[in-house]
Amino acid sequence: MLWDLTKKELRNTLRDKKIIITSVLMPLIIFGVMGLVYGFAFSKAGHEVKESVSRIREEGTIVVCSMDSGLFTNLVVNFSKSLAHEVRVIYGCTESRIPGLLAKENITLAVYVPEGASENLTELKPVKVGVYARTDKASFTSSMTLNSLMSAYTTSLTSYVRTKILASKGLQPSEVISPVRAEEKVFFRGAITEPNTLSELSGSLIMFAFAPLIVVSMALGQAASSMAVENEEKTLEVLLSLPISRIKIVLGKLMGSLVVVLLSTISFGAGLAIYGYSILYSTTSTLSYAGATETQPVLTASVMTNLINPWFVVTLIAGTFISLLGVASLGILLGSLAPDVRTSSTLVGQLSFLVIIPGFLLVFLDLSTLGPAGQAIMIALSPFVAPILILKAYLENIPWVTPATLLWSLAFAGTLLYTSSKLLNSERLLTLQHKLLHRKLKTRVKTKHKQ
Amino acid sequence: MPNYAVEVKDLRKFFGEVRAVDGLSFSVGEGEIFGLLGPNGAGKTTALRIIATLLTPSEGEVRVFGRDVVRDKDEVRKLISYLPEEAGAYKYLTGYEYLSFMAKVYGVSDEAVRDGVRLSGLGNALGRYVSTYSKGMKRRLQVARALMVKPKLAILDEPTSGLDVAHAVYLRKAIRDYVRKYEVTVILSSHNMLEVEDLCDRVALINRGRIAAQGTPEELMSEYRAKNLEEVFVRVVGDALGLD
Numbered sequence A: 001m002l003w004d005l006t007k008k009e010l011r012n013t014l015r016d017k018k019i020i021i022t023s024v025l026m027p028l029i030i031f032g033v034m035g036l037v038y039g040f041a042f043s044k045a046g047h048e049v050k051e052s053v054s055r056i057r058e059e060g061t062i063v064v065c066s067m068d069s070g071l072f073t074n075l076v077v078n079f080s081k082s083l084a085h086e087v088r089v090i091y092g093c094t095e096s097r098i099p100g101l102l103a104k105e106n107i108t109l110a111v112y113v114p115e116g117a118s119e120n121l122t123e124l125k126p127v128k129v130g131v132y133a134r135t136d137k138a139s140f141t142s143s144m145t146l147n148s149l150m151s152a153y154t155t156s157l158t159s160y161v162r163t164k165i166l167a168s169k170g171l172q173p174s175e176v177i178s179p180v181r182a183e184e185k186v187f188f189r190g191a192i193t194e195p196n197t198l199s200e201l202s203g204s205l206i207m208f209a210f211a212p213l214i215v216v217s218m219a220l221g222q223a224a225s226s227m228a229v230e231n232e233e234k235t236l237e238v239l240l241s242l243p244i245s246r247i248k249i250v251l252g253k254l255m256g257s258l259v260v261v262l263l264s265t266i267s268f269g270a271g272l273a274i275y276g277y278s279i280l281y282s283t284t285s286t287l288s289y290a291g292a293t294e295t296q297p298v299l300t301a302s303v304m305t306n307l308i309n310p311w312f313v314v315t316l317i318a319g320t321f322i323s324l325l326g327v328a329s330l331g332i333l334l335g336s337l338a339p340d341v342r343t344s345s346t347l348v349g350q351l352s353f354l355v356i357i358p359g360f361l362l363v364f365l366d367l368s369t370l371g372p373a374g375q376a377i378m379i380a381l382s383p384f385v386a387p388i389l390i391l392k393a394y395l396e397n398i399p400w401v402t403p404a405t406l407l408w409s410l411a412f413a414g415t416l417l418y419t420s421s422k423l424l425n426s427e428r429l430l431t432l433q434h435k436l437l438h439r440k441l442k443t444r445v446k447t448k449h450k451q
Numbered sequence B: 001m002p003n004y005a006v007e008v009k010d011l012r013k014f015f016g017e018v019r020a021v022d023g024l025s026f027s028v029g030e031g032e033i034f035g036l037l038g039p040n041g042a043g044k045t046t047a048l049r050i051i052a053t054l055l056t057p058s059e060g061e062v063r064v065f066g067r068d069v070v071r072d073k074d075e076v077r078k079l080i081s082y083l084p085e086e087a088g089a090y091k092y093l094t095g096y097e098y099l100s101f102m103a104k105v106y107g108v109s110d111e112a113v114r115d116g117v118r119l120s121g122l123g124n125a126l127g128r129y130v131s132t133y134s135k136g137m138k139r140r141l142q143v144a145r146a147l148m149v150k151p152k153l154a155i156l157d158e159p160t161s162g163l164d165v166a167h168a169v170y171l172r173k174a175i176r177d178y179v180r181k182y183e184v185t186v187i188l189s190s191h192n193m194l195e196v197e198d199l200c201d202r203v204a205l206i207n208r209g210r211i212a213a214q215g216t217p218e219e220l221m222s223e224y225r226a227k228n229l230e231e232v233f234v235r236v237v238g239d240a241l242g243l244d
């Protein structure tokens, strides 16, 4: 019987093109296309950076505008010559002349060297140079190109100058710059790992916490509209007269909505995967003038395997399921009050703060900073986002929070399920429909009178 | 005490100030086709909804085959099949799927679905989504699903509303034959006097929530010296409406 009800729900929703489009295709398209576009833009920009570097080599001009005439200016000029096709030096050039130079001539970069730079250099005091680039565009690609060009110029210039100073004193740069080589390690849950890994881990898992937030919101909307559509299509009166227990009617709706939510979660996940993949593989081209940058390993296998512990996985799945159950029961309650699907989405929109506020709090707040009372309040606020709470509690190692969350959200979901099946009461719903119908008629009459 | 299919005793239903049903009493014998007639707002739909367990009486008592519609809701629901005045079917189910779903709900065999197909007279259209049906087609599907499960009591609120004459006549005949064959008791409401005269064994005229006249169509016609039920209706209700 329950299966027949669920089947009916599924047929009536999944055959609706609007629902397929909004809850199954859209997540895939939005995230997938967004990822592809983003990735495309990134690799385009990376390509553009490389292009502009070779363009400088082939036809670029760097102007060195200097109030100094000693060693420092020579170093800057020599360094610039290794980069650009043409380098011009203007001595006795104040910084205020630079805008004029950039305006008139086709110059890629202008570098200002202040007075006394060479003296500073011999006294080992830092020198402040100005680096100016010209552009007429303000776009994603051009600003990225410009930024990497300028920062690459300054960092490379710095290391070039440093190397020269050290060499002049007969020192090997590598020895002086890093006389101590330390390896930092953390002992985390039974395994030695890099400190970076931990921040990457918590960062990526927190991003992962947004997923339940979205899934739970979808379940709320889906359950509400599955009930509201019964009002809209006038099928509720028949449904309530049938020899089916009210709880079964509610459970049928719940299962139907959960399957739809599952489908959109899969599509959402696929979209997200495309998104992540294309971003990951598009940012590899970076600009460097000298030396290669080191890459960091992202997650070490041992940490991941240590983290995925069966108790955690089981509680996470249970929490997700319980939250979905609770939120879908709430949706059914809301939907039964709505005369049509549009009203139900408005109601859902107004109540989505119940999910979004605790969700956001949890994503950005660390439980350990709250103390037991604060943690208890967070648990009380979050019956609909239990998986996020469980995830946080696990990562922050606060064991009591997990069972407390599970029990509280289970009690909450059970109460809502019971309440929604009790409130699925024909007397109440028919009277409500009657009132709504009358209100509609009255407003129609009023507007007619006004005309 | 005779076995009644429906017993309504001094039934009252108030919606705030509105007395939708106000002291209604009647009974329907097993196997009978019983008609409720009355002007708009007389309380027909309200009375039928109470019999169908959807509304609770403010006062009075209603029994369906001896079971109280308030205390034994679940049992009553197994005995009845209710066709609301305004009933939709699920848009994205085909007519056939809708009938099969209903057969499963009532736990009846595929034989019932075949009866439903016949009763509806919808033929190949049953393979299409309900969203493509006309108003009349939807109504025929609803009547078919209400009757095909062979309930002990069928509660039909204006079964042929929205149907053209030919389809109304076809459906009326189908209802009559089917009900006789399977000994289904029927209580229906209607604004069509011809239909009631044609179909119903007994009739109750309701006005302002109570019975104004009751009997077989023939009894009513001779009592009010009328040629047909329409005249009876106008005599009884027209007086009350202040039309005379």
Ligand SMILES: Nc1ncnc2c1ncn2[C@@H]1O[C@H](COP(=O)(O)OP(=O)(O)OP(=O)(O)O)[C@@H](O)[C@H]1O
Pocket (backbone or CB within 6 Å): A430, A431, A432, A434, A435, B015, B018, B019, B020, B038, B039, B040, B041, B042, B043, B044, B045, B046, B047, B085
């Ligand atoms: N759920 C409700 N809440 C409040 N008032 C209602 C409700 N249902 C019906 N009424 C009122 O009760 C009265 C009887 O209505 P009912 O629908 O039973 O009449 P009816 O005989 O079926 O009329 P019609 O021939 O127009 O279908 C009307 O005044 C109606 O406005």
Ligand SMILES: [Mg+2]
Pocket (backbone or CB within 6 Å): B044, B045, B046, B085, B157
């Ligand atoms: Mg009515």
